Amino acid sequence: MVERRSLAALFLALPVAAKAQGADPLPSWREGPRKHALLDFVASVSREGSAGYVPPAERIAVFDNDGTLWVEQPAYPQLIFMLDRIRALAPQNPAWQQDAVFRAAIAGDLRGAMAGGHEGLMRLAGAAMAGNTPEDFQRIAADWLKTARHPRWNRPFTALVYQPMLEVLRFLRSGGFANFIVSGGGVEFVRAFAEDTYGIPQHQVVGSSFALKVTEDAGRLTLLREPRVDFIDDGPGKPIGIARHIGRRPIAAFGNSDGDFEMLRYTTEGAGKRFGMIIRHDDAEREFAYDRESHIGRLARALDAAPAPGWQVVSMREDWARVFA
Amino acid sequence: MVERRSLAALFLALPVAAKAQGADPLPSWREGPRKHALLDFVASVSREGSAGYVPPAERIAVFDNDGTLWVEQPAYPQLIFMLDRIRALAPQNPAWQQDAVFRAAIAGDLRGAMAGGHEGLMRLAGAAMAGNTPEDFQRIAADWLKTARHPRWNRPFTALVYQPMLEVLRFLRSGGFANFIVSGGGVEFVRAFAEDTYGIPQHQVVGSSFALKVTEDAGRLTLLREPRVDFIDDGPGKPIGIARHIGRRPIAAFGNSDGDFEMLRYTTEGAGKRFGMIIRHDDAEREFAYDRESHIGRLARALDAAPAPGWQVVSMREDWARVFA
Numbered sequence A, B: 001m002v003e004r005r006s007l008a009a010l011f012l013a014l015p016v017a018a019k020a021q022g023a024d025p026l027p028s029w030r031e032g033p034r035k036h037a038l039l040d041f042v043a044s045v046s047r048e049g050s051a052g053y054v055p056p057a058e059r060i061a062v063f064d065n066d067g068t069l070w071v072e073q074p075a076y077p078q079l080i081f082m083l084d085r086i087r088a089l090a091p092q093n094p095a096w097q098q099d100a101v102f103r104a105a106i107a108g109d110l111r112g113a114m115a116g117g118h119e120g121l122m123r124l125a126g127a128a129m130a131g132n133t134p135e136d137f138q139r140i141a142a143d144w145l146k147t148a149r150h151p152r153w154n155r156p157f158t159a160l161v162y163q164p165m166l167e168v169l170r171f172l173r174s175g176g177f178a179n180f181i182v183s184g185g186g187v188e189f190v191r192a193f194a195e196d197t198y199g200i201p202q203h204q205v206v207g208s209s210f211a212l213k214v215t216e217d218a219g220r221l222t223l224l225r226e227p228r229v230d231f232i233d234d235g236p237g238k239p240i241g242i243a244r245h246i247g248r249r250p251i252a253a254f255g256n257s258d259g260d261f262e263m264l265r266y267t268t269e270g271a272g273k274r275f276g277m278i279i280r281h282d283d284a285e286r287e288f289a290y291d292r293e294s295h296i297g298r299l300a301r302a303l304d305a306a307p308a309p310g311w312q313v314v315s316m317r318e319d320w321a322r323v324f325a
Helices: A005-020 A031-045 A077-092 A092-100 A101-107 A111-115 A117-129 A133-146 A163-174 A188-198 A237-245 A256-268 A301-305 B004-020 B035-048 B078-092 B094-098 B102-104 B109-114 B117-129 B132-148 B164-173 B185-199 B237-245 B258-270 B301-305
Strands: A061-062 A178-186 A204-215 A219-231 A252-255 A274-282 A312-314 B059-064 B180-186 B207-219 B222-230 B250-255 B276-279 B312-315
Touching: A031 A061, A031 A092, A031 A163, A031 A274, A061 A077, A061 A274, A077 A101, A077 A111, A077 A133, A092 A101, A092 B312, A101 A111, A101 A301, A101 B035, A111 B035, A111 B059, A133 A188, A133 A219, A163 A252, A178 A188, A178 A237, A178 A256, A188 A204, A204 A237, A204 A256, A204 B237, A219 B237, A219 B258, A237 A256, A237 B102, A237 B207, A237 B222, A252 A256, A252 B250, A256 A274, A256 A301, A256 B222, A301 B059, B004 B078, B035 B164, B035 B276, B059 B237, B078 B094, B078 B102, B078 B117, B102 B109, B102 B117, B102 B258, B109 B117, B117 B222, B132 B185, B164 B250, B180 B237, B185 B207, B207 B237, B237 B258, B250 B258, B258 B276, B258 B301, B276 B301
Parallel strands: A061 A178, A061 A252, A178 A204, A252 A274, A274 A312, B059 B180, B059 B250, B180 B207, B250 B276, B276 B312
Antiparallel strands: A204 A219, B207 B222
């Protein structure tokens, strides 16, 4: 007969034992320096008494979204969403036909829609995505994500998230980290799927935003997203968004393009143990291959800078046994 | 002999049983309608199967800070900090003596320092608090909080937090809520003590902010707080700050002044079960008594509006058995 106390102890010990002898937390990562750098970093900062120990409140990890957590080629999913929405709204906006940029967007001509440069894109963005409440816009984006399909795989965009990165998110969480998305994409667009897809709560998403205005609607206080960009969470905007929103310098950052350069610097230039990782898209067969010359997700400056601070440059082709979830 | 499975079940049930028969979660609240409204609300939204059940991810509570979680009279602690800092920096800034607003601030003349109105205060704020990194400023504020004393009680400001509200924070957390501070105060100032004092992580503090600029300092990427207010998280700014930062309409809001009016409305005008609470300062003996005529923490519009949406108006004098922690 088992004594009560020892049975209880046995019972309590079960999960710990399972974890200690447990499975590889990163099964989609091939053995190699990138995988082991990540395993070592997390072990070091989370093991009490270790030289690199970091208290849980300071274990903050930041992730770019497009190209780091999900596919960003042949165009950012939010850009495809924007064009779909311009097409859907076109019948109610006949005046759009007088504008070359809108005409191209309505025709599904991505190149033509982008020919208006930043100014043209901002007009399209305002027309496609503003003029609603944050809650309504999030619903519109979530509905689109349910039916839209990626042109190459004919699968939902939320199915084209990287399995190895889902494992990183889970592994960091189990190591006491709080994971944040710090995306150049619109904050409500990313919030529309971050919780279900990545297990990241909406308040842990930092992104670009339109200006918000307080209005009244049928006697209720309502927020209106105005067609005027308020904050661009890209490049130097990323450390600014992090400081405002998180209030603490992260100790780990994951990105894939020059838009993440300042975030990687800000993270790894802090004192103590730090971790920077760049996902390099070099797998044309299973995903896409692009870097210095790409119009989307250009990676040049951050790649050249990587060796000095010891940023881990992941080869999708070599380091990932599996790409999609 | 106890069967293994039932012993395990018994063992697992222990904490639940302890909680069910457990102590009053709000011991500093006197029995009465306010306390019971709060107990009922939390029970209803967190009990699975209840009509008012709310999934954990949506259990967001927002708290004003000055006058809701800690003392704000005779002046906001951050205002006292600002004047202390102007005095400390005055010897290095002899030109300040040419300016009446600065001269008053240096002399510790609160009324004179405020005579320059909003514009004068913003100049003082910029001179006293900007020109540093968010990390440095947070450290400066934390250092000040260690030595500064409230003029009436001669105690640190962080000791003048309301015990009943600490109990509310803990009680909500135990009910699966995420608590956020949404303060008109500077975001880094509040972050300097929120974690230690309230158990609220830095990324769950929303506040006012100066503009941030990315610069270089000795080859490291550095953020500089510029003497230019970027966002005022007060009045209509509060729902905007909530939408940007939290991304979800809270289901419970706690405030004490007209600066919280829009936050209370935004919270309680959402669909489903909602909770709004106003702390009314009517206890001159144990704390302060002020409302409609106060220059700080004026409470008029929100008080008049409270009955219709059923906001709970707390009488410090009647409802709180104890005021300070």
